[in-house]
Amino acid sequence: MTATALTLTGARTGQSAPVSFEQVTKKYGNVLAVDNLTLSVENGELMVLLGPSGCGKTTSLRMLAGLEKITSGVIRIGDVVVNDLPPRSRNIAMVFQSYALYSHLTVFENLAYPLRVRKLKKDEIKRRVQEVAERVQIADLLDRKPREISGGQRQRVALGRAIIREPSVFLMDEPLSNLDAKLRLHMRGELKRFQRDLATTTIYVTHDQAEAMTLADRVAIMNKGVLQQVGPPREVYRQPVNMFVAGFLGSPPMNFLTLDVQAEEGQLWLTGPNVRYPLPPEQAAAVRQASLARLALGVRPEHITLSHHPDERAIPAEVYLVEDLGNELLVDTRVDGQQAVIRIPAGPAPSIGDRIWLSFSPADLHLFDPTTEARLPSTSPAPRATLS
Amino acid sequence: MAGESRIGTLLRYAGIALVLAIVLFPVYWMINMSFKDTAEFTARPPTMIVKRPTWENYRDILISQGFDRYAWNSLLTALTAAVVAVTVGSLMAYALSRFRLPKNFNYHLLFTILTVRMFPPILSLIPLYYIYKQIGLLDTRFGLGLIHAWVEVPLVVWMMIGFFRDIPRDMEEAALVDGDTRLGVLRKIAVPLARPGLAATFILVFISSWNEFLFALILNSRNQTLPIAVAGQITQFEIRYGNLMAAGVFATVPVLILAFLTQRHLTRGLTVGGVTG
C-alpha cells in the first residue's frame, strides 16, 4: 500500500501531478473555514485561489500542503489520497508570504535544505544549488544570511528553494505581497515565466485580483469558505455568477444599482425615484421568468458612456466627484443616492454637481437577483462552477 | 521649570545612588574583609579598603578545609540539574508552543506544573529522603541534581515557551514542506534559533542549583555543596570570620561571572521566572 502510494504520487520522479479537492471541509471548533470545496487542478495548470482575507483560500492551500488536518473530504495529488500523509511525503514545494527563509542558515544552506533532508550527495547538492541560484539570479549571494539581503532577493531565494527539487505541485501563499509595487509587477512576470517553463501544477493564493487575472490559467474565487466560481480569468470577468464575484474582480469594481421592476405598455422598466430605464428585450425574458420585484443591475465602470444631454434610454445621475488618473478619469456619480463609477479616457471632465446621463450597451449589462445575489439564469450561459 | 526639573533629576540620581550603595555595600564589605589578615580584621576603625591584602583566608578554606572538593560537588550537581531541567523543560515547552493537545491538555499540563512549584519543598523532601535512601540516590550529586532539576522545570518550560513562540511558525512549516520530519525541524530549526534562550535558561538553573540549601543539606550530607560548606563554617565552636568571608566570596564568584556573561537574557529569565516560578 505504502509502496504504491509512493510511486503514484510521483514522489521520486519529480513529475508534475494534478490536484483535486473532493468535498473538503475544514472546521475550527464550530467555525467553518472551508465549506465543502470541490475543485480540480489540471496537470501543469496555474490555478489561482482568489478571495478576501478569511475566505478559506489559505486554509485550503495549507490542507493541501499537509499543514492543516482535513475535517472531512478527500485531497488527491495525482491518484493518491494525501489526507494522512505528512507534508514531506506529498512532494510539494511551497513559497510562503513571509518567505520563511531559515534565518540562521546562509542562502546556500537554505537552497540545499530540501536536498540535504533527502540525503543527496554533497557534490550533487552543490551543483544543483549553483544551477538554481543562477536560474533565480542569486548566485552571488550564496554566502549571505537572509537578513543581509533585500526583500526582492529573499523572494528569489524562497522561489529557488521551492524549485530546487522538482516537486509535483507548487504552492504559493501570497508570495508577492511583501514586495513594493514596482518589484511586485516585475516578479509577477517572472513567476509566470518560471511556471510556464517548469510546467508544474501550481496553486497560487492571493487576494489581489489583478495578480489573479494576469497569472492564472484558471481562477477559483472563494468567499466565506465557499467556492463561488472557477474558470479562465476572462470568462470569470465577463460572466460572474453572482454579485460577489462581479464586485471582487475589476478595479474599480462593477457598479450595482438596485431598482424596481415595473411592467408597462408591454415593456419592462427598471425604476427608481428619478430613474425610468427600459429593459432591453434580450434581458426582459429572463426577468419575466424570475418574476422579481427588484433587480440589481450591474455595469462595469469602463462600459458606461456619459452624456450631458437627456436621453430616454439612459440613467440620470449627478456628478459627485471626479478623479483624474492622468490617462483616464474616474467619475463618481450618484443615481438615486446609489454610487456609480464611470471610467472614461482623459479629456474634458464633467464638473461636480453636473447632471449627466449614463448609457451602456445591452451586452454589457449584468442582472442579479438582489436577495440571492445570483446572476439571473438565462443571462449566464457559462456554468456556475467548473466542477470535475 | 527647567531648574526645577534639573533639581528633580539630581534628586533622583542621588536616590538611586543611595539604593546602589545599600545594595552593593554588604557585597563589597564581604570581599574587603576576606582579604584581611587577623590583625587588620579586628582593627578599629575598620579599614574601608584592605591595606595588606592576603590570600591567607582563601588558602585556608581551599587547602585545609577542602573547598575545592565542595566546589566540585556543586559544579557536578548544578551541571546535572541544568542539563536535565533544560532538556526536559524545553521539550515540554516546544510541545506546548507548537502542538495543541486534545482536551485542552496544554493548559492542564502547565497549570499542574505551576501548581507543583507552589508546594513547599519540605513536603516532598521528607518522602524523597526515604525514596532516595531506598534506591541509592541519597548522598549522591546526581540525585541532588535531579531534584534541583525538577524544581526548576516550571521555570524552564515557561521561559522556553516564550522563546519558541518567537520563532516564526512559517519557518518550521517551510522545513516540513521541504521534506523534514517534526523531530528534524526541532533539531535543525527550533533549537538553533532558540539557542540564546536555552543558554540563559541553562545558566539560571545552574545558579539556582548552585545556591540551593535545604535539599542539599538533607539529601546530600556526604558530598557537601558549597552553601552547606559555607554554613558549616559557623557551626564550629568559634567562628573564624576571615575564613567565613572568603568562603562566602568563593561561593558567590562563579554565579556572578555566569550572570554577567548572559546578562541581557538573564534579566528576561528572572522576570519571566518571577511571574511564574
Added chain:
Amino acid sequence: MAIRIRAQEAARVRPVSARAPWWERNLAWLLVAPAIAMFALFAIYPTASALLFSLSRARLIRGSLERTYIGLDNFRRAFEDPLVRQSAAFTIKWSLSVTAMEVLLGLLIALLVSQLARGRGLITSLLIIPIIMPPVSVAVAWRFMYDPAFGIFNYLLNLVGLGDVYWLSDPDVATYALMAVDVWQTTPFVFLLLYAGLISLPRDPYEAAAIDGASPWFTFRTVTLPLLKPVLLVVILLRVIDSARIFDKILVMTRGGPGSQNYSMTYTIYQEFIPKFDFGYTAALSFLFQLSLVIVATIYVRRVMADYSAPAE
C-alpha cells in the same frame, strides 16, 4: 532548460516513507513524557507517600523504617504543639512584613529608575547581584556586619555615641535584623518584576494625563497604580508564598534563635526531622503548612495562567 533535472537524477533522491511513523504522529506526547515522568517521580509519588506517612507513626530506626497506622494522631499532636503554633505565627508575620517592605521599596525603586534618562541598564545589572547570590553567602556577609564586637553596624553606632546592639541575640531586635537581610536580597527581584511591568505600560494615558495637567502623585494614583495592579498582585502573591518558606538565612544567622523565637515553619519541620527522623509527624506538619498556603497559591496560579493561550492548531 537548465533547471529541469533529468529523470534519473531525480530518481536518486531517496524515497521518503509515505505515512508518518507512530512516534512522529504522537510527537507532542513524547516531548512532554519526560516532564510527566519527573512529575510522577518527584511530585505525585512523594505527595502520596507523605500522606501515608502523616497517618502513621513512622520512624527511621537503625536504617529501617518502622511504620504503624495511627490515624490523625500526628495532626492532633501538631495542633497541640506550642512550638508549631509559635512558628506558624512567626511565619505569617514574617511573610506579610517582608512582602510589604519588599513591594513598597521595590515599587519605589522601580518608579525612580523608570524616570531616569540614562544608566538604567547599568543600574539594573548592578541590582541583579543580590538576586543571584547564594543566600548562604548573603547570610554570612550580614552575620558578620551584625557581629557585636567586629561588625560595622556597632562601630557606626559607637561613632555617634550609641551603645552596642546585640542584633541577632536581642529578642527585641533579632527578628527585624533577619527581615532586613531578606529585604536586602529580594527587593531587587521585586524591583525587576515591577520595573518590567512599569516600562511595558502604554504611554498614551500618561500623555493624556500630562496634557490634562495632572500632578505626578495624581497620575501615579489614577494611571500607574491601576495599570500596574495585575503585575503588583502577582508579585505580592508570589512573595507571600516564597517568603513563607524562609529557612536558609535563619539557619545560618541565628539557628532560629534567640531561643526558638525565630523558628519558621520549615525550620521547625527541619528540627523535627533531622535528628529524630520522625517521618510521620514531619509529613503531617508539611501537609498543614502546604494547606495553609493553598489559597494564596491557587490565586497566584490562576492569575499567571490567565494570560496563557494554547497554540492554534
